[in-house]
Amino acid sequence: MKEKSSNNINPNMTEQNDINYYWVNIGKSKKEVEEKKFLWAPAYTYLKDGKTKTINAGWKHVPEVKKGDILFCQFDKKIHFIAIATTNAYKNEKPEDITYENWKKEGYKIEVDLIILETPINRDIFKEEFKLFYNEQCSPKLFTKTEGITQQYLIYLPKGAGALILDYIGDKSIDIYDRVNENKSRKKPDIRQREAIVKARVGQGIFREEVLNLWNNTCPVTKVKNKELLIASHIVSWQLSNDEEKLDKYNGLPLTPNIDKLFDKGFISFSDEGELLIHKSFDKNIIKQLGIDINTKIEGLKSNHKFYLQRHREQYNF
The missing domain is CATH 3.10.590.10 (ph1033 like domains)
Incomplete structure (x- = not known):
């Protein structure tokens, strides 16, 4: 793409x-x-x-x-x-x-x-x-x-x-x-595209495959490398994405369950440079208790990711 x-x-x-x-x-x-x-x-x-x-x-x-x-x-x-x-x-x-x-x-x-x-x-x-x-x-x-x-x-x-x-x-x-x-009189996706869109809602199908491949099956925060443990998490939620964005591998991150939950709920986000951002309402001590370094900086972000990360930060008022 x-x-x-x-x-x-x-x-x-x-x-x-x-x-x-x-x-x-x-x-x-x-x-x-x-x-x-x-x-x-x-x-x-x-x-x-x-x-x-x-x-x-x-x-x-x-x-x-x-x-x-x-x-x-x-x-x-x-x-x-x-x-x-x-x-x-x-x-x-x-x-x-x-x-x-x-x-x-x-x-x-x-x-x-x-x-x-x-x-x-x-x-x-x-x-x-x-x-x-x-x-x-x-x-x-x-x-x-x-x-x-x-x-x-x-x-x-x-x-x-x-x-x-x-x-x-x-x-x-x-x-x-x-x-x-x-x-809204939108063009209907064909059968294969619709199937991929439906599976992407729960982080499955071609979306999951491409997100994990892009990150070498590794969570960029915890460095855990295990496909079975990783969740292909949308950066901009499925609900707020158009059909292309629902399937875009750059609109996803492979995260371990605890990181996925924090990210999905808007308690953490990332800067365009990959720096971990913690929401002002969230207790930083919980991040530490989860074994996450509050100074974490993820590596491997592409320019395409920035478009989605900006929207994630705006949605949750970072």
């Missing part, structure tokens, strides 16, 4: 970055969302004087939703549906049989394709990680100071937050990937 110039590529210009992520508190409308497959919110409400229009913080981003965007639908502290927008948000009067009778008539509608989770995802399993890296970037903030979920209707999520939640979805991620591609 021809090397990319990391100086000439804008990390925000990849195909996968045209997807936005949202959290929706569907509340009492859960049944009608499931049956009718749309979301609706008012365009505005009035202040106490009954004359001055104001936009609720939870409605502000509704008009911004585009076809192919992903919305996590939450009810009773759990994500029950993954909704993929099949239309851009458009102006539409409140449906007559909508649950919230006191909402104003003027509003926005989003038609959606639903993936119903057989086992809903409890927000508590990712809450701490979410709060550490992403809560401040949400609009409005998803988690409140009292540890609960904001009562606002729709919340804009940074892309890293969307990827974090999707990682807990498991194999349904493949279904979501297919439906997003369809709604």
Whole structure:
């Protein structure tokens, strides 16, 4: 593969970055969302004087939703549906049989394709990680100071937050990937490429083979040379990579399980020169207890790696 110039590529210009992520508190409308497959919110409400229009913080981003965007639908502290927008948000009067009778008539509608989770995802399993890296970037903030979920209707999520939640979805991620591609009118990968992409999600297949070969089957941090122990870890997560990046050997590092976990969770990263970076929120003593030299510098990085490492550092605020 021809090397990319990391100086000439804008990390925000990849195909996968045209997807936005949202959290929706569907509340009492859960049944009608499931049956009718749309979301609706008012365009505005009035202040106490009954004359001055104001936009609720939870409605502000509704008009911004585009076809192919992903919305996590939450009810009773759990994500029950993954909704993929099949239309851009458009102006539409409140449906007559909508649950919230006191909402104003003027509003926005989003038609959606639903993936119903057989086992809903409890927000508590990712809450701490979410709060550490992403809560401040949400609009409005998803988690409140009292540890609960904001009562606002729709919340804009940074892309890293969307990827974090999707990682807990498991194999349904493949279904979501297919439906997003369809709604974004992207070229479908052929059968062999799709198989490679699916395997790459869990660090297997041609992606694993090429990553390990590039590094001579050796973890660049611990120097462990044992194929059976190494994990082909994406630098930019599978969820946030386009099809080419999902399979790019330069978007991977062969890491031992402890290093993989630290890197995948954003507790460590690497500079373009290979220097180990430890997140400000993480205890350096734990790194030492794991037998890792905090002054570690990995050797063997290529110019192509820098493009991905920059995005990893940006995602986790290094």
